[in-house]
Amino acid sequence: MKIRTKILLVFAGLTISTILIMSILVFYFANQHSFEDFYKRLEIRAYLTAKATLPYYESDSVIYNEIREEHLEKLPAEKEYFLQVSADGTVHKDETLSLPNSFYQQVRRENKATFREGDRFYEGVLYKSKQGLYIVIVSAINKYSVEYLGWLRKILIICSVASSVILVGAGIFFSKYILKPIRHMMIQVKSISSRNLHLRLNVDDSGDEINDLAGTFNNMLDRLETAFETQNNFVSNASHELSTPLTAIIGEAELALNKERSAGNYIYALQNILHEAGRLEHITKSLLHLAQTGFDGKKQEWRQIRSDELLFTVKNTIDKLQPINKVEIDYSLFPEEEDKLIIPGNEQLLELALSNIVMNAIKYSNNEPVSIALAATEKKIIVIVKDHGIGIPQEDLPYIFSPFFRASNTGRFKGYGIGLPLAMNIIRMHKGDIIVNSEVNHGTEIRVELPL
């Protein structure tokens, strides 16, 4: 069911049921009240009849009868009964009356009682006269209130139906009005495809939820666009990176083959080819690494590792790769307790990630001092790698984790732009995060956070 119909149903159901309940209550209470009114009229008649029929003085009877005939019109199907009550309390009942015994008892007890049989109403009063105790019963059909209630019912039904129609109409308009921005947004979103990812939803500054939603959509689009661009860049960069050594190899081979050369020339050419092929192999290998860590499909060996040992291994690896380095491990924030150092993870992968980061720090700082610090909070360990190198320009920071991206100031340095994305992939696999702070020509600080 569409939200529109839901809103309509809820809105109409709520209001219509309120109106219905109100009408029913109005009818019910009017009904009750009209009975009371009618009983009062019957009661007056009963007393008057009694006074006229069983007067104290004969002369009174004439006056009472006069009042009755002049001022009280005859009720529809009005009947009067006089039932004498004998001294022992038994009532001489009329055969034509079919009233329950409780009625008579109530009359005796409370001096009056009422009874209803369909449209016919009975009112009985106890009357003490010279001739003795009597129960006077007047009955009549309540025609007026029947008519009155009929009218009331008609009016209420017409009103309820009319208001329901109006309410459903209002509900349709209301739900349309409420959902208008959403439909509007839907149309806008539908028009955005991979071709025009730069389009954004309109956001006005009313600050309501729909605008928040539009803002969220726009944010998502931003990220999607970046990812798309990265993907596009990746393909072009990858083919470029792969083709450069290939071109060199082909060129070298062609040069060597286009005429007879001396053995020394061939050796030189082959050496060049070998060098370029090695570069190619390196690129493809790192690409393979990147691809493997990018997927969650393969399950790596996962176990508890000590982060301080990890740092020492990284340091050892780097000493082997680059014997002259100034990498220092900063102990100033090491936690005292060992169990704060243990993190779950894959040792080889983490080592690869960290050594990539540290190697970058050495490479882009021309072998200036690099410090690796380790700290632990309650929930994570933090590794801070700091160098005094060339830094990363502010506008390049968002892209440094995209494969093959190289910051604009790295022209002098050799690299393929695979190291950091690989490290990021690995850290993400460990549900960690990399935060980069950098200032051009002053240095870069890379903070790796890994959950305990």
Place this chain on the structure above:
Amino acid sequence: MKNILIPTDFSIRSLSYVHSIVAQHPCEQVNIILMHALQMPDSLFDLMTYTRNSRHVELISSDFQDGCEIIRNKYSSAINQLRIEFFHGSTRVALRNFLLAQNIDLIIQPADHDYNPPSKRSFDPEKLLSKCNYPKMKIQLQRRKYVADKSTISALLLATE
């Protein structure tokens, strides 16, 4: 066990005083109270709706919190307790009551006046602190060469470089 008070502006730098405190109290456990001073609001309505903590807690950045945890882990044998307290008020009497309530034994006075108020109501309690007659200790942090960003956790590292 000594209760030591450090005024803080919730910058990582203010945490670095802990290094020197621990160095100067060997073989002794200390309680460290990081005090952040806030002015009482001026308007009546603000005063009535003024709650003790909730609104100020968001002044504490997550980096600062991480920094506290790092320090706590690093000196887990030397520091018994490291906690953040808000001081509300701007008079000497209020401060005296606060110090009495926290049972402070020593006040750290940063020698380099480098206070960046994190909110409009925050103020540097330096003047108030210098007037009260509690034992004080001035600590001068080493001047450092260059820091990429003072707010990050690495500011903690430099203190011992």
